[in-house]
Amino acid sequence: MNIADLVNSNSAGLPASSTTPGGKLRLEGVNLYYGSFRAVKDISLDIATCSITAIIGPSGCGKSSMLRLFNRMNDLIPSARVEGLVEFDGVDIYQPGVDVVELRKRVGMVFQKPNPFPMSIYDNVAFGPRRHGIRNRRALDEIVEKSLGQAALWDEVKDKLDQSGLSISGGQQQRLCIARVLAVEPEVILMDEPCSALDPIATLKIEDLMRTLASTYTIVIVTHNMQQAARVSDMTAFLMVDEDRAGTLVEYGVTSEIFTNPKNQKTEDYITGRFG
Amino acid sequence: MAGSNIKSRYLTQKTAMVLLVTATLLVVVPIILIIIYMIANGYSALSWDFLTQPPAQAGKAGGILPAIIGTIYLMLGTIIFALPVGVTAGIYLSEYARNNWVTRLVNMAIINLAGVPSIVFGLFGLGVFVMTLNLGMSLIAASLTLAAQALAMTITTSREAITAVPKEYREGSLAIGVSRWQTIRYVVLPQASPGILTGAILAMSRAAGETAPIIVVGAAFLVGGLPGSPFDRFMALPYHLYTVSAHIPGMPADIKWGVALVLIAMVLFFNILVTLVRFKSRKR
Amino acid sequence: MRKNYERSLRALQDEVLVMGSMVEKSILRSMEALKNRDLELARQIIAEDSAINQKRFDIEEQCVELIATQQPMAGDLRVIIAILNMVVDLERIGDHAEGVAKIAIMIGDEPPIKPLIDLPRMAEKASQMLREALDAFMRRDVVLAKKICDDDEEVDNLYNQVFRELLLIMAENPRTIGRATRLIWVAHNLERSADRITNICERVVFIATGHMEDIGASKY
Numbered sequence A: 001m002n003i004a005d006l007v008n009s010n011s012a013g014l015p016a017s018s019t020t021p022g023g024k025l026r027l028e029g030v031n032l033y034y035g036s037f038r039a040v041k042d043i044s045l046d047i048a049t050c051s052i053t054a055i056i057g058p059s060g061c062g063k064s065s066m067l068r069l070f071n072r073m074n075d076l077i078p079s080a081r082v083e084g085l086v087e088f089d090g091v092d093i094y095q096p097g098v099d100v101v102e103l104r105k106r107v108g109m110v111f112q113k114p115n116p117f118p119m120s121i122y123d124n125v126a127f128g129p130r131r132h133g134i135r136n137r138r139a140l141d142e143i144v145e146k147s148l149g150q151a152a153l154w155d156e157v158k159d160k161l162d163q164s165g166l167s168i169s170g171g172q173q174q175r176l177c178i179a180r181v182l183a184v185e186p187e188v189i190l191m192d193e194p195c196s197a198l199d200p201i202a203t204l205k206i207e208d209l210m211r212t213l214a215s216t217y218t219i220v221i222v223t224h225n226m227q228q229a230a231r232v233s234d235m236t237a238f239l240m241v242d243e244d245r246a247g248t249l250v251e252y253g254v255t256s257e258i259f260t261n262p263k264n265q266k267t268e269d270y271i272t273g274r275f276g
Numbered sequence B: 001m002a003g004s005n006i007k008s009r010y011l012t013q014k015t016a017m018v019l020l021v022t023a024t025l026l027v028v029v030p031i032i033l034i035i036i037y038m039i040a041n042g043y044s045a046l047s048w049d050f051l052t053q054p055p056a057q058a059g060k061a062g063g064i065l066p067a068i069i070g071t072i073y074l075m076l077g078t079i080i081f082a083l084p085v086g087v088t089a090g091i092y093l094s095e096y097a098r099n100n101w102v103t104r105l106v107n108m109a110i111i112n113l114a115g116v117p118s119i120v121f122g123l124f125g126l127g128v129f130v131m132t133l134n135l136g137m138s139l140i141a142a143s144l145t146l147a148a149q150a151l152a153m154t155i156t157t158s159r160e161a162i163t164a165v166p167k168e169y170r171e172g173s174l175a176i177g178v179s180r181w182q183t184i185r186y187v188v189l190p191q192a193s194p195g196i197l198t199g200a201i202l203a204m205s206r207a208a209g210e211t212a213p214i215i216v217v218g219a220a221f222l223v224g225g226l227p228g229s230p231f232d233r234f235m236a237l238p239y240h241l242y243t244v245s246a247h248i249p250g251m252p253a254d255i256k257w258g259v260a261l262v263l264i265a266m267v268l269f270f271n272i273l274v275t276l277v278r279f280k281s282r283k284r
Numbered sequence C: 001m002r003k004n005y006e007r008s009l010r011a012l013q014d015e016v017l018v019m020g021s022m023v024e025k026s027i028l029r030s031m032e033a034l035k036n037r038d039l040e041l042a043r044q045i046i047a048e049d050s051a052i053n054q055k056r057f058d059i060e061e062q063c064v065e066l067i068a069t070q071q072p073m074a075g076d077l078r079v080i081i082a083i084l085n086m087v088v089d090l091e092r093i094g095d096h097a098e099g100v101a102k103i104a105i106m107i108g109d110e111p112p113i114k115p116l117i118d119l120p121r122m123a124e125k126a127s128q129m130l131r132e133a134l135d136a137f138m139r140r141d142v143v144l145a146k147k148i149c150d151d152d153e154e155v156d157n158l159y160n161q162v163f164r165e166l167l168l169i170m171a172e173n174p175r176t177i178g179r180a181t182r183l184i185w186v187a188h189n190l191e192r193s194a195d196r197i198t199n200i201c202e203r204v205v206f207i208a209t210g211h212m213e214d215i216g217a218s219k220y
Helices: A003-008 A063-067 A100-106 A121-131 A137-150 A170-182 A200-213 A225-230 A255-262 A266-273 B002-045 B047-052 B066-096 B101-114 B118-132 B139-164 B167-174 B180-209 B210-216 B237-246 B253-283 C003-036 C041-071 C076-108 C118-139 C143-171 C174-209
Strands: A021-033 A037-048 A052-056 A080-088 A107-110 A188-192 A220-224 A233-240 A249-253
Touching: A037 A063, A037 A220, A037 A233, A037 B139, A052 A063, A063 A188, A063 A220, A063 A249, A080 C143, A100 A107, A107 A170, A121 A137, A121 A170, A121 B180, A121 B253, A137 B047, A170 B101, A188 C118, A200 A220, A200 A225, A220 B237, A225 A255, A233 A266, A249 A266, A249 B253, A255 A266, A255 B210, A266 B139, A266 C143, B002 B253, B002 C076, B047 B066, B066 B101, B066 B139, B066 B180, B066 B253, B101 B139, B118 B139, B118 B210, B118 C041, B139 B180, B139 B210, B180 B237, B180 B253, B210 B237, C003 C041, C003 C076, C003 C118, C003 C174, C041 C076, C076 C118, C076 C174, C118 C143, C118 C174, C143 C174
Parallel strands: A037 A249, A052 A220, A052 A233, A107 A188, A188 A220
Antiparallel strands: A021 A037, A021 A080, A233 A249
């Protein structure tokens, strides 16, 4: 990544397309501070394109904070400060001049509690594209249908697109939020405990959805449900707090390895429920 | 023992209930009595002519149309000036301002502004709008003055309504690459608008009843016709009421009550409007 | 944490040790029945084999139940999977011992064709290997497990020796073929038992390292 690439890229300061082999997202020696409190300590890892990576660990170990590094949602907290390298497609996203809005279009996020806007289902999905300048009704119709289809929600809501986004069930609302993210055509989808507010059947539907989406998108999911991480992900990162209550990366590896033969005893203890 | 416990608990519940109901009645009953008294005394003055004719014989006959129109113009003028400033300030204070001493100072100033007596606003208006800006004693000067007074309320209600919008909506919007301003414009403001509207209507309703400031700044008792431009003098219901109550000898009693009734009716109308807006927004 | 679960896991492993010692006894006693022409003992061993089979099913059921209800992971999962495989091997060794007892009954009181020296040695070795394998399982001792696999060579050598001796005897005297063949079957049962024990050792290594290795590859 050199100055020429920066100059030749679009105005967002981000490369126009992914030219970096392998790593879609990368952390190197990253520390996250809230004021003087270090929440995340010295984390380095690589996330490959079109994979599902799960981040697990006990509560309060910095999983969500770490996830929010990738789309700079930590910026919303005034005291937050990041040290180290956070790369998306090989570009440091914290360097000055990066268009955060464009970044968040390409790195979308789904939250723990489904948060559809208080508008119709159609308007919810069309919200992002409309704000990005698409006005043509037919184009929007196509985008809405495609996104809802990708989110496995189209058949269930195609006859009630003008009903409020809040009128459907929790599991459907979460899929609506996923459709809303898909409508802006991101490359990465970050999911912060997307199923923790849902019932088991809704959870399984979303897990199936994730596997389908992984062929097109890179997915990073924070979950406190280990079985979910084992079911769904290709790679798993295990975080834990150290004595200073800073979250550190204990182990990061192929999911099947982590859950059958972890290298670190702390990982083994956590996974087998010997501590938690 | 169990038996006496139950009995004493029951007694306590009953006593509390009685006290609370009495307190409520103490509040509600006087208002109802006042309204009934006003209707009883002023009903006879009300007529179509009363509402649509200008006053005659120094207000002892004829109608109060100019005062009604003047009051309506005042309310509109107040809100035209107070609402945009109030909403913008509310947006800034809840979305952009950092939590430092400057912001705290600003918020404290707003609280204090709300407590300033209305006559002081009147003098402020006289000095700044009438004289310094050379607008003269006029409708526009009065509107600006009342707007200045209404600012405290519009800023506060806007700020509260915007802060009340759950942060999940903002996060959901920002997280799909929508800019800060677009989020405010398309997600936060629509969601906050019932609250903002409520504040605006309340401000208007309060402006309808202000007497002291408008006396100082431009209200007149008898003006030739309806105000033709914002720079004209104007009539207003509160001032009209004040004058006919205290300064015109031989004023028929029912006219005084009639004017009061019209004024109260207007204020009541707007308060009911506020309640309806609140009710509708809670339904969705 | 997870006290019940830990207790269940420990109980399960204890059950495997119990089954293992039942099988070990069967090996030794079946050889004893053969040597001493103790047909009563032989019948007892055949009857007791069903207890060994039942033990295997009990342990398998417990494994399935633990998997379904406790979602074991990592090391715990490997132990349970290993146990599921080990009890199959143990049960087959039990069957081999039963086979020796059956042969003892078949031989009955026919005149012996040669004194039994190597066969009891094979049985001794096999039962020692099994004892050590169970010990390695308990202590997750990879070094011990690998050594036991080396010991299998000794059993294989004894087998070849017995086979050659009996072939010679059969060649010299065709009337001994029946009895000699039966003795070859006994040797075969013991040699297979030792092979099964190396399987058990491979499972022990799997528990400790997470990898399945083929230890003690055949020299052919």
